[in-house]
Amino acid sequence: MTTGSLLVADLVIAVLAAAAWLGGGAASAARRRPLALGLAAVALLATLARAITITALARAGWWFAAEKVLIAAPLSLAALGVAGPRLLRAPGDIRAVAVPLLFAGYATSSALLVTILQGYPASAGAGLLAVAGVAAATVISGRALGARPSRTVSRAALVVAVAALLTGTGLTVAPGAAPAVPHDHGLPAARIADEPTRRFTLTAATATVDAGGRNVAAWAFNGQVPGPELTATVGDVVEVTLRNRDIGRGVTVHWHGYDVPNDQDGVPGVTQAAVRPGQEFVYRFRADQAGTYWYHTHSASDVGVRMGLYGVLVVRPGPVTGLDVAVPVHTLAGRPLPAPKVEKVEAGLPVRLRLINTDSTTHRYALAGTAFRVAAIDGVDLRGPTPLVDTAVLIPAGGRYDLVFDAPATPVALFVDGRAVYSTGPVSTATGAWPVLDPLGYGATAAVPWSRFDKTFTLVLDRGLDLRGLLPRYAHTVNGKADPDIPPQVVRRGDVVRFTIVNRSQIVHPWHLHGHHVLVLARDGELAAGSPLWLDSFDVRPGEVWEVAFRADNPGMWANHCHNLAHADAGMTLHLMYS
Ligand SMILES: [Cu+2]
Structure with missing residues (x-):
């Protein structure tokens, strides 16, 4: 079973356990004995089954199981410890087990919420908020069902709820070191002074274009989707004048996969300001990498590229x-x-x-x-x-x-x-x-050019609730944070840098580092066994762990993001920065 399917299986079983405990509690409150006992049996089995899925996930990597081991497992044990013995005593009045079953339901659902809303990394704050929710919900249910716990039990539950709520909230909303991405990185502009040998003009504008025999509204370079095919020969100095006629969201040109100097990379707010309607920007870079590339806007990139602001860039070694x-x-x-x-x-x-x-x-x-x-x-x-x-x-x-x-x-x-x-x-x-x-096993191998790494970074890709902006959003996260709160990765020129990229979400994340090609070292612990793969875009599927490395040889401030551009917009963007 792949780690991706284990993640799905564990989630399904967790939902089943929570639903069955809660359903069992409700059924016993309604004195529907057979239904209550049946659901409780399902809940017991599902809770026990999670011991297997959580153990398997922990073996695949701590990233996949952290909050499940630290928060879900203790809460599940509490659920079993409270509900189990009372069920075994087979009470004459089934209503007597309603509150214990509901408690188990609250415990398993709150752990599930931690996985869904926070994910990795597990935090004490999230754990305490989960405990507060369980205690409060249990007390309320107890009162509503007329259960009469002793004063001590009732007070203790209240104290636990309030203390956990306060501490958990404090830990969760405490401001972290939110990194600012400087708009001006202060590096000397690496603009190439040589006379251009290939000149192009790209004018971005709204347009109506033909798509499969139907006229559709688009944003186009030079009135066409895709934009004009830009070609050059190795050694050319390419100059591209970008004009924006009427794209209100602004336009830039990013040379996807082309490792240009940083100030030519076309990332608004990082390497340049977005080009507004009526403005222009001139890109110039030396075509020293042959191969197949493409260009696209990086301003409001999700909607911009989807609407048509992209085109082909081909650099040939000769005629x-x-x-x-x-x-x-x-x-x-x-x-x-x-x-x-x-x-x-x-x-x-x-x-x-x-x-x-x-x-x-x-x-x-x-x-x-x-x-x-x-x-x-x-x-x-x-x-x-x-x-x-x-x-x-x-x-x-x-x-x-x-x-x-x-x-x-x-x-x-x-x-x-x-x-x-x-x-x-x-x-x-x-x-x-x-x-x-599978490209990792295709072609002839060659030795990895480095034996040690100066910097190592781990990127755990997930989803989570992001409360830092004006509106709460269900963000795509890296190490539990969303753009602009993900700390930049700081490297020095000449460093050999290794990334471990872990996908613990349920969707594919195509990873894209600007300004550098990365060499694939391994996937899921298996060394790459084919031709050296120098990639700028690679799919990290659910449950996968990729190890890639590169030499930091292109100074600047570089976007490092998911190239599912909706994900990038929804938080999954960070920056690689040279110190
Ligand atoms: Cu993604």
């Missing part, structure tokens, strides 16, 4: 040889882009398909009709890629795969989530059952 096609996949107003393209290709011609996922969720790509190799991922060539046949690839949000093959005499077709997007003729192949390539 184009053979057929070289970029396929940027996007969902615009619910319609899949690009429109299907069919072109005849001469047999024997070398073909490179540059697959780009510009959406916020993973897409599945399948190339039918030919053997192919994955020549590059995220713009970086793989070492010793072997031919693949009838194999699909999953590309995370923001990710790129270059597939290469020599055109066969018969047609080939590229399917994205089952839809033919690019083909050289009719192909009717069912690709849905194909196995999926």
